[in-house]
Amino acid sequence: xxxxxxxxxxxxxxxxxxxxxxxxxxxxxxxxxxxxxxxxxxxxxxxxxxxxxxxxxxxxxxxxxxxxxxxxxxxxxxxxxxxxxxxxxxxxxxxxxxxxxxxxxxxxxxxxxxxxxxxxxxxxxxxxxxxxxxxxxxxxxxxxxxxxxxxxxxxxxxxxxxxxxxxxxxxxxxxxxxxxxxxxxxxxxxxxxxxxxxxxxxxxxxxxxxxxxxxxxxxxxxxxxxxxxxxxxxxxxxxxxxxxxxxxxxxxxxxxxxxxxxxxxxxxxxxxxxxxxxxxxxxxxxxxxxxxxxxxxxxxxxxxxxxxxxxxxxxxxxxxxxxxxxxxxxxxxxxxxxxxxxxxxxxxxxxxxxxxxxxxxxxxxxxxx
Amino acid sequence: xxxxxxxxxxxxxxxxxxxxxxxxxxxxxxxxxxxxxxxxxxxxxxxxxxxxxxxxxxxxxxxxxxxxxxxxxxxxxxxxxxxxxxxxxxxxxxxxxxxxxxxxxxxxxxxxxxxxxxxxxxxxxxxxxxxxxxxxxxxxxxxxxxxxxxxxxxxxxxxxxxxxxxxxxxxxxxxxxxxxxxxxxxxxxxxxxxxxxxxxxxxxxxxxxxxxxxxxxxxxxxxxxxxxxxxxxxxxxxxxxxxxxxxxxxxxxxxxxxxxxxxxxxxxxxxxxxxxxxxxxxxxxxxxxxxxxxxxxxxxxxxxxxxxxxxxxxxxxxxxxxxxxxxxxxxxxxxxxxxxxxxxxxxxxxxxxxxxxxxxxxxxxxxxx
DNA sequence: GTGAAAGCGCTAACAA
DNA sequence: TTGTTAGCGCTTTCAC
Numbered sequence: 001x002x003x004x005x006x007x008x009x010x011x012x013x014x015x016x017x018x019x020x021x022x023x024x025x026x027x028x029x030x031x032x033x034x035x036x037x038x039x040x041x042x043x044x045x046x047x048x049x050x051x052x053x054x055x056x057x058x059x060x061x062x063x064x065x066x067x068x069x070x071x072x073x074x075x076x077x078x079x080x081x082x083x084x085x086x087x088x089x090x091x092x093x094x095x096x097x098x099x100x101x102x103x104x105x106x107x108x109x110x111x112x113x114x115x116x117x118x119x120x121x122x123x124x125x126x127x128x129x130x131x132x133x134x135x136x137x138x139x140x141x142x143x144x145x146x147x148x149x150x151x152x153x154x155x156x157x158x159x160x161x162x163x164x165x166x167x168x169x170x171x172x173x174x175x176x177x178x179x180x181x182x183x184x185x186x187x188x189x190x191x192x193x194x195x196x197x198x199x200x201x202x203x204x205x206x207x208x209x210x211x212x213x214x215x216x217x218x219x220x221x222x223x224x225x226x227x228x229x230x231x232x233x234x235x236x237x238x239x240x241x242x243x244x245x246x247x248x249x250x251x252x253x254x255x256x257x258x259x260x261x262x263x264x265x266x267x268x269x270x271x272x273x274x275x276x277x278x279x280x281x282x283x284x285x286x287x288x289x290x291x292x293x294x295x296x297x298x299x300x301x302x303x304x305x306x307x308x309x310x311x312x313x314x315x316x317x318x319x320x321x322x323x324x325x326x327x328x329x330x331x332x333x334x335x336x337x338x339x340x341x342x343x344x345x346x347x348x349x350x351x352x353x354x355x356x357x358x359x360x361x362x363x364x365x366x367x368x369x
Numbered sequence: 370x371x372x373x374x375x376x377x378x379x380x381x382x383x384x385x386x387x388x389x390x391x392x393x394x395x396x397x398x399x400x401x402x403x404x405x406x407x408x409x410x411x412x413x414x415x416x417x418x419x420x421x422x423x424x425x426x427x428x429x430x431x432x433x434x435x436x437x438x439x440x441x442x443x444x445x446x447x448x449x450x451x452x453x454x455x456x457x458x459x460x461x462x463x464x465x466x467x468x469x470x471x472x473x474x475x476x477x478x479x480x481x482x483x484x485x486x487x488x489x490x491x492x493x494x495x496x497x498x499x500x501x502x503x504x505x506x507x508x509x510x511x512x513x514x515x516x517x518x519x520x521x522x523x524x525x526x527x528x529x530x531x532x533x534x535x536x537x538x539x540x541x542x543x544x545x546x547x548x549x550x551x552x553x554x555x556x557x558x559x560x561x562x563x564x565x566x567x568x569x570x571x572x573x574x575x576x577x578x579x580x581x582x583x584x585x586x587x588x589x590x591x592x593x594x595x596x597x598x599x600x601x602x603x604x605x606x607x608x609x610x611x612x613x614x615x616x617x618x619x620x621x622x623x624x625x626x627x628x629x630x631x632x633x634x635x636x637x638x639x640x641x642x643x644x645x646x647x648x649x650x651x652x653x654x655x656x657x658x659x660x661x662x663x664x665x666x667x668x669x670x671x672x673x674x675x676x677x678x679x680x681x682x683x684x685x686x687x688x689x690x691x692x693x694x695x696x697x698x699x700x701x702x703x704x705x706x707x708x709x710x711x712x713x714x715x716x717x718x719x720x721x722x723x724x725x726x727x728x729x730x731x732x733x734x735x736x737x738x
Numbered sequence: 739g740t741g742a743a744a745g746c747g748c749t750a751a752c753a754a
Numbered sequence: 755t756t757g758t759t760a761g762c763g764c765t766t767t768c769a770c
Binding site for chain 1: 763764
């Protein structure tokens with residue numbers, strides 16, 4: 001009857017102590033499982049806690065200890081199943097180690113990311129996993145480091161920030177897949193990415209997103225090896241929304257020196273590119289070859305099934321969690337995070353290059369404009 | 370030099386007060402923007418805070434005020450773009466009202482959901498948005514209510530819990546779409562859902578997930594109207610993972626009284642069903658008609674494009690956020706959350722029912738077994 | 739093993 | 755408007 005009306009005051013250690021007839025300190029020790037407590041006292045305290053239905057105030061605990069048993073995750077776009085899957089890897093692993101996981105979504109927006117980091121820092125999470133937006137700005141990440149809380153980067157490394165990074169090296173697979181395209185006769189290979197840049201691509205341009213930089217480097221390598229000029233003009237950035245993706249795709253396909261193959265940098269872009277290709281009445285791979293990063297279920301459903309570069313996303317999430325947990329517990333037994341490899345999955349969207357002319361002459365395409 | 374080595378102690382209001390030569394209370398008032406402070410003092414305090422690089426300890430604040438300016442979101446499966454999109458609606462809206470949003474993913478697991486709620490309660494979030502797993506167990510949600518913190522349910526209502534629910538009423542659209550299937554000659558219409566149940570479906574079975582209950586009710590209504598017996602045997606639950614989805618699909622299509630149309634309860638199931646249909650060498654909609662809930666981009670990419678029931682997910686997320694924020698601020702101006710409607714988007718996956726025999730006689734299907 | 743008392747960094751109540 | 759004094763619920767000295 002003591003708590004039926006209105007909001008009851010929470011039961012505190014003091015209450016439990018009184019009930020168990022011990023000091024507050026002893027009660028706290030028994031409840032918090034630290035310090036020295038006799039079996040008898042512990043039992044009495046635990047019993048009292050039970051009857052009073054005591055629930056520890058984690059906030060107060062965190063304030064004193066600085067620990068929250070929580071890992072904070074910051075991702076750019078939770079709508080992208082890539083991160084959804086990674087998130088599951090993180091949660092599963094973290095939970096197994098006794099850590100809660102909270103996530104903040106930033107919508108690939110730097111300000112939001114800075115905010116998210118601040119919030120998590122304020123909440124005193126024990127460790128961070130961040131998939132940073134591609135931006136040279138990393139003051140907020142440095143703040144995390146200064147706070148002394150472990151930080152693990154996911155997918156992208158940030159220059160000037162010396163922390164663990166869980167990512168696959170895209171250079172090799174980008175090179176390999178580009179080589180296959182070249183072997184199939186493609187020289188006009190386009191690359192579309194959400195990477196934000198005012199400047200158009202040219203060899204040597206500084207790219208602040210490591211996975212994008214690596215993909216381009218791999219492509220350039222393949223062209224170099226084949227002694228072919230790299231088609232700078234077909235590298236397109238800023239494909240952050242469906243409209244841009246559609247526009248870029250159209251540009252790429254209707255240009256007088258049209259692309260014969262398109263590489264989509266992520267699943268969301270791929271969706272837009274394929275849709276636009278279909279709208280233009282073109283056929284994959286007869287009219288245009290297509291290759292994308294990330295292997296989602298829908299890529300196997302469309303005809304032809306798409307050739308993709310698959311990444312072990314769940315495992316990477318798990319590895320990221322393992323890495324932070326280790327650091328939090330200071331059990332960094334020198335165990336380096338494993339190397340992850342992406343691999344090319346050949347399905348049916350890459351074919352022999354079509355001569356540039358024929359695509360351009362096709363009247364219904366012009367009509368589609 | 371005072372903070373170069375090791376972890377520096379955070380600067381506190383006391384430090385700022387000293388620097389500004391005012392009392393701790395005045396400094397706190399100026400910093401926290403409450404109470405009465407003269408312009409002069411405020412300025413001095415703010416300046417001092419600036420030079421000392423003061424950062425308020427939100428945890429301490431929360432402990433005193435009970436408020437955290439944070440909304441906690443609990444969803445079942447962040448890999449499902451349905452929730453990803455909802456999440457964006459929530460974040461955008463909450464942020465606009467000055468609330469941070471943190472999310473916990475439960476993997477459609479009740480224990481995880483209970484845990485998530487506890488964590489969020491412990492972190493003293495100001496309000497909850499929960500997309501509960503379909504389970505009659507709702508003690509944890511009642512605990513939220515007892516805590517006095519606003520709770521808004523997303524997608525599913527929970528019986529015995531009197532809170533705002535942001536969801537579309539599926540009955541009408543389920544009825545309508547089923548009627549169209551019946552018009553096209555379908556009587557053997559299957560329904561596949563992740564809903565967990567030991568018992569097979571039969572009329573009158575209690576279903577603890579409101580959207581599923583509504584969909585089935587709508588279907589039954591349509592059959593009733595058409596004076597046709599409802600095919601109880603084609604309602605399949607427990608399609609929680611790809612393997613079960615594949616198995617169920619096979620069952621449904623190879624049975625002696627096979628389904629002529631399949632309705633997938635969500636996008637993840639749809640992926641599995643379509644893949645299996647293709648594997649069996651069947652064609653949509655010639656051999657089997659198909660209908661699914663949620664309108665994702667990939668449904669427009671496959672041939673034929675899929676007929677779907679689209680829901681205004683982003684708007685629903687936004688509405689949920691608006692609702693909690695209102696409750697938190699106690700500005701419930703009687704404004705009821707708007708009604709959301711799902712709508713049938715006819716594309717190309719529904720065709721006329723094929724006679725049951727012909728599908729079963731198809732030799733390559735038996736081969737696929 | 740135990741308890742008293744002093745924090746953590748902040749807000750809140752009360753006088754002045 | 756200002757300052758003093760108590761808290762919030764917990765952990766952590768430090769004696770005993």
